Amino acid sequence: MATATENIHLRADPRIKAIIQQGARATGSTNLTDYILRAAYEKAQNDILNQQVFYLGAEDWKKFNEMLDAPPKVHEGLRKFMNAPDVFADESPRSDQR
Numbered sequence: 001m002a003t004a005t006e007n008i009h010l011r012a013d014p015r016i017k018a019i020i021q022q023g024a025r026a027t028g029s030t031n032l033t034d035y036i037l038r039a040a041y042e043k044a045q046n047d048i049l050n051q052q053v054f055y056l057g058a059e060d061w062k063k064f065n066e067m068l069d070a071p072p073k074v075h076e077g078l079r080k081f082m083n084a085p086d087v088f089a090d091e092s093p094r095s096d097q098r
Contacts, residue, residue, distance in 0.1 A: 010036075 012020070024035035056064055 008037075 020036065021032060024030075024032050027035065029035040029038075
C-alpha cells in the first residue's frame with residue numbers, strides 16, 4: 001500500500017477485537033493495523049465492483065442485448081418536457097444590464 005498519511009480511529013467491542021486479532025495471527029500478520037486496512041480495502045473494492053458489474057446467464061444476456069438494440073420508445077411526456085421553455089433562462093434584463 002501507499003505511504004500512510006491519514007488517520008482512521010476505531011472503537012471496538014473487546015470480543016470483536018479478539019476475533020480480529022485471531023484472524024490476523026491466523027494469516028501470519030504481525031501488524032493489526034495492516035490486517036484491518038487490507039480487509040477494509042478489499043471489502044470496499046468488492047462493494048464498488050458490485051455496483052459497477054453485473055452478470056447475466058445466456059438467456060438474460062440475449063434479452064438484454066435485444067432491449068439495447070431495439071429502437072427507443074417514444075415518451076410523449078418526456079418529449080413535451082424537453083421542448084418546454086427553460087425555467088432558468090431569464091429573458092428580462094438584469095438591473096445591471098439596463
